[in-house]
Amino acid sequence: MAMTSEQAVEATALAGKGRSPWADARRRFFRNKAAMVGLAILAFVALFAVFGDFLSQWSNEELDYNVMGQIAQEGGPSIENGHYFGTDDLGRDLFARTVQGTQISLAVGLVGALIACVVGTLYGAVAGYVGGRTDNIMMRIVDIFMAIPYMFVLILLLVMYGRSITILFAGVGLISWMEMARIVRGQTLTIKGREFVEAARATGVSAPVIILRHIVPNLLGVIAVYATLLVPLMILTESFISFLGLGVQEPLTSLGALISEGAGTIAYGTTWQLGFPLLFFCLTLFGLFFVGDGLRDALDPKDR
Amino acid sequence: MSPLLSVRDLHVRFPIIRAGDMPWTKPRILHAVNGVDFELEAGQTLGVVGESGCGKSTLARGLIQMVPATGQVMWRGETDLLSLSPRQMKPYRSEIQMVFQDPLASLNPRMTLGQIIAEPLSTHRPDIPAKERRQRVAGMMERVGLLPQMINRYPHEFSGGQCQRIGIARALIVEPKLLICDEPVSALDVSIQAQVIELLKELQRDLGLAMIFIAHDLSVVKNISDEVMVLYLGRIMEKAPKARLYDDPQHPYTQALLSAVPIPDPVAERAKRIVPMTGDMPSPMNPPSGCVFRGRCPRAQDDCARTVPQPEGDAHRVACLHPGPLSAAEMA
Ligand SMILES: Nc1ncnc2c1ncn2[C@@H]1O[C@H](COP(=O)(O)OP(=O)(O)OP(=O)(O)O)[C@@H](O)[C@H]1O
Ligand code: SF4
Numbered sequence: 001m002a003m004t005s006e007q008a009v010e011a012t013a014l015a016g017k018g019r020s021p022w023a024d025a026r027r028r029f030f031r032n033k034a035a036m037v038g039l040a041i042l043a044f045v046a047l048f049a050v051f052g053d054f055l056s057q058w059s060n061e062e063l064d065y066n067v068m069g070q071i072a073q074e075g076g077p078s079i080e081n082g083h084y085f086g087t088d089d090l091g092r093d094l095f096a097r098t099v100q101g102t103q104i105s106l107a108v109g110l111v112g113a114l115i116a117c118v119v120g121t122l123y124g125a126v127a128g129y130v131g132g133r134t135d136n137i138m139m140r141i142v143d144i145f146m147a148i149p150y151m152f153v154l155i156l157l158l159v160m161y162g163r164s165i166t167i168l169f170a171g172v173g174l175i176s177w178m179e180m181a182r183i184v185r186g187q188t189l190t191i192k193g194r195e196f197v198e199a200a201r202a203t204g205v206s207a208p209v210i211i212l213r214h215i216v217p218n219l220l221g222v223i224a225v226y227a228t229l230l231v232p233l234m235i236l237t238e239s240f241i242s243f244l245g246l247g248v249q250e251p252l253t254s255l256g257a258l259i260s261e262g263a264g265t266i267a268y269g270t271t272w273q274l275g276f277p278l279l280f281f282c283l284t285l286f287g288l289f290f291v292g293d294g295l296r297d298a299l300d301p302k303d304r
Numbered sequence: 305m306s307p308l309l310s311v312r313d314l315h316v317r318f319p320i321i322r323a324g325d326m327p328w329t330k331p332r333i334l335h336a337v338n339g340v341d342f343e344l345e346a347g348q349t350l351g352v353v354g355e356s357g358c359g360k361s362t363l364a365r366g367l368i369q370m371v372p373a374t375g376q377v378m379w380r381g382e383t384d385l386l387s388l389s390p391r392q393m394k395p396y397r398s399e400i401q402m403v404f405q406d407p408l409a410s411l412n413p414r415m416t417l418g419q420i421i422a423e424p425l426s427t428h429r430p431d432i433p434a435k436e437r438r439q440r441v442a443g444m445m446e447r448v449g450l451l452p453q454m455i456n457r458y459p460h461e462f463s464g465g466q467c468q469r470i471g472i473a474r475a476l477i478v479e480p481k482l483l484i485c486d487e488p489v490s491a492l493d494v495s496i497q498a499q500v501i502e503l504l505k506e507l508q509r510d511l512g513l514a515m516i517f518i519a520h521d522l523s524v525v526k527n528i529s530d531e532v533m534v535l536y537l538g539r540i541m542e543k544a545p546k547a548r549l550y551d552d553p554q555h556p557y558t559q560a561l562l563s564a565v566p567i568p569d570p571v572a573e574r575a576k577r578i579v580p581m582t583g584d585m586p587s588p589m590n591p592p593s594g595c596v597f598r599g600r601c602p603r604a605q606d607d608c609a610r611t612v613p614q615p616e617g618d619a620h621r622v623a624c625l626h627p628g629p630l631s632a633a634e635m636a
């Protein structure tokens with residue numbers, strides 16, 4: 001087949017490695033200022049969670065007998081005695097406790113979102129792709145689960161099996177996949193109608209391969225966006241449970257638990273006990289929302 | 305010898321469930337393809353023409369079990385494709401390949417050209433080693449006028465015409481016997497249309513392909529078809545060898561379609577009479593009684609409402625109770 005000169009020119013320009021849709025999205029994302037600020041905040045929080053322990057002079061369990069009993073006067077933030085963020089009501093170093101709380105909160109958020117991504121995506125994609133009666137049954141199951149007040153179930157679980165972090169992870173994960181499954185199913189229905197899926201079907205590609213090769217990769221944008229918004233949601237859920245006093249068990253702590261303690265003692269004038277955990281809590285949420293927003297803009301298929 | 309493809313009395317019905325219908329309400333039936341039959345010899349091209357919504361795509365999809373169809377689709381006189389389970393159907397899916405209407409939409413935006421073109425091959429011939437597969441893909445790309453260096457590029461970097469070449473390469477990589485082209489050029493610029501049609505003709509000649517070529521106007525299929533079939537509301541109106549259909553159309557609908565095709569010669573174009581066709585195609589949910597075309601037919605008579613005309617004739621089949629060229633009075 002002869003090539004016209006125009007084609008040839010275009011062809012030379014096109015030769016080599018392709019610019020994937022991901023590369024485009026990445027470029028758009030890194031040009032988004034709000035998203036970059038969010039990313040910087042998140043990086044800061046993550047560094048704090050990972051390396052904070054090396055900076056702190058105290059462990060999170062040690063009681064400082066020098067300040068005990070006079071926390072309001074002596075326990076404030078100070079460089080001299082090594083309590084950068086002050087101490088909590090018992091005289092434990094608040095810096096170390098905030099580091100640990102951030103670790104736990106981030107972990108709960110990430111694990112919850114991860115479970116949601118894997119389970120929710122597969123469930124939603126299968127329901128949407130197979131369609132018909134299977135879809136109906138699978139989505140009615142989700143409806144029924146969603147009608148159950150999950151907070152109540154989670155609290156029941158924590159009361160029954162004791163307050164353990166595994167139960168917390170499991171509970172948070174169990175809740176989070178359902179909304180994801182719904183979103184993914186909806187998207188799958190539209191992608192299923194696109195011609196490239198029909199082309200794959202017409203050529204005899206099997207259903208599991210179509211789901212994994214054609215459907216899921218085209219969903220990754222939606223999944224990524226929703227996942228970044230899910231992380232803060234999971235953190236909020238955990239915080240709420242901790243606020244009720246049912247979350248992680250002492251000496252472990254989370255941002256929610258710390259905020260709860262801080263709020264309880266605010267009347268004694270120990271504002272730092274609420275302020276520092278709240279600061280990190282807000283930073284994390286802001287960072288995640290900005291990044292989530294940036295991802296959505298970068299991956300929005302309308303711009304493509 | 306039996307023909308490559310022999311279709312008998314093909315029907316496709318869609319149950320239409322409206323929002324708010326109770327589960328026990330009987331769904332209304334949309335009869336998208338209604339008793340179509342034809343035969344196709346190896347290496348021949350059948351053009352299928354009709355207005356939007358007349359069931360062309362549904363016909364194509366019914367042939368290869370993409371939508372539930374009834375009737376008989378004999379492949380090489382041996383196998384009725386409609387009687388096969390999805391598993392039994394799989395090998396035939398490499399012998400019958402499709403090219404789609406929207407070139408870009410028919411390519412997965414997350415896959416590279418190489419992956420897209422190789423997919424049918426890796427599906428049907430997993431025994432072929434990756435290296436040879438790559439060579440075959442590169443060879444096929446060259447064949448359809450794409451540079452093999454483009455193999456790692458993504459579809460959105462290409463123009464519509466190039467995307468359609470990719471679609472053609474993907475269809476031909478498994479060496480099919482029958483290629484179904486569902487309006488392969490409708491979405492392309494006129495200048496590109498001719499290139500793609502030339503490419504298809506060339507490939508057909510070299511590979512001995514049979515083709516079903518779908519289009520919504522008669523001018524596009526004229527060039528490429530051996531036989532042409534005109535559909536209206538899921539039924540065959542007229543089917544004839546190309547020369548007969550264009551020179552001596554018998555069905556009023558075919559004549560109406562032909563009169564809408566512009567003639568390059570301006571003198572002839574001005575002298576030409578357009579057959580008046582009032583209104584739109586009725587909904588396939590409640591087709592008119594008798595002849596489905598009667599609401600728009602300039603020759604409709606009383607008996608057209610009572611009798612359903614069947615496609616009669618041998619080589620030249622016409623489904624009309626009063627066939628023949630339209631008079632000047634009828635055209636007015
Ligand atoms: N999956 C489906 N479910 C219900 N109705 C359908 C389905 N697919 C097609 N139809 C209906 O069948 C009829 C024929 O549609 P089809 O797509 O075959 O037309 P077409 O001739 O290919 O039109 P076009 O030129 O627009 O592609 C239309 O009325 C359409 O609404
Ligand atoms: S059967 Fe009657 S209505 Fe139908 S096309 Fe022929 S003349 Fe027209």
Ligand SMILES: [Mg+2]
Nearest residue numbers: 360361362486
């Ligand atoms: Mg169509």
